[in-house]
Amino acid sequence: MEEKLNGIVVSATDYRENDKIINVFTPERGVISASLKGVKKAGAKLKFAAAPFCLAEFMFSVKGDKRTVIGASLTDSFYPLREDLKKFYCGATALEFVKKFVREEMSSPELFILVVNTLKDLAYGKEDCLSVTSEFLVSALKFSGYALNIGGCLSCGKTEFTRVFFDVATGGFYCEECFGKEMREINPETYTAIVKAERGETLSPRQSAFALRFLNYYVTAKTEETLNALKELGRLTENV
Numbered sequence: 001m002e003e004k005l006n007g008i009v010v011s012a013t014d015y016r017e018n019d020k021i022i023n024v025f026t027p028e029r030g031v032i033s034a035s036l037k038g039v040k041k042a043g044a045k046l047k048f049a050a051a052p053f054c055l056a057e058f059m060f061s062v063k064g065d066k067r068t069v070i071g072a073s074l075t076d077s078f079y080p081l082r083e084d085l086k087k088f089y090c091g092a093t094a095l096e097f098v099k100k101f102v103r104e105e106m107s108s109p110e111l112f113i114l115v116v117n118t119l120k121d122l123a124y125g126k127e128d129c130l131s132v133t134s135e136f137l138v139s140a141l142k143f144s145g146y147a148l149n150i151g152g153c154l155s156c157g158k159t160e161f162t163r164v165f166f167d168v169a170t171g172g173f174y175c176e177e178c179f180g181k182e183m184r185e186i187n188p189e190t191y192t193a194i195v196k197a198e199r200g201e202t203l204s205p206r207q208s209a210f211a212l213r214f215l216n217y218y219v220t221a222k223t224e225e226t227l228n229a230l231k232e233l234g235r236l237t238e239n240v
């Protein structure tokens, strides 16, 4: 059987002498794996399809539960992401999020569109890449069932408060009158940054650094998964 699907390569690993196995994020079937035969040989036609960030229309041959790429037509390689370390880790954060939170056969059309638009903004847009990545993570968490509860104190609804507390279990923020023992106090600037990211407003470099540090903490505490690319971004923005 043959199957035609649009998808983004999220990772590629060497397999046998000349082959690679790629993981491809598709809107209909989630993250699927497929082999790319002979792709390490010089002049291989489908070499571009073994590179992370490659957005293409793939043609697969399907036998049982195994897929082989038999054709691919490139839509975009998001090349500028390879020329700037910070942009690269921003894009890699999006791919790693997909790889860790989207399973095979998990239909994810909204997340797919979000990832494509995020890679476009990172590669070709004017907005600061760290701000784009903060916005991406807040939305991606929502589509993946780990939504943050943004919009005032989750208990009393108050939107103006001086001290802010965060609860991992509810993903909610609380005011100084409603906070519970097990909550962690966070910097009010972090809260402001997360609110802006959720609204799709551009964050200052300082706000992005605060937002990404918080999102890194939340993803790990909530899901026990670590986004290594996000940790690298944290290292690159430590002195902001």
Ligand SMILES: [Zn+2]
Residues within 6 Å of the ligand: 153, 154, 155, 156, 157, 158, 174, 175, 176, 177, 178
């Ligand atoms: Zn409250």
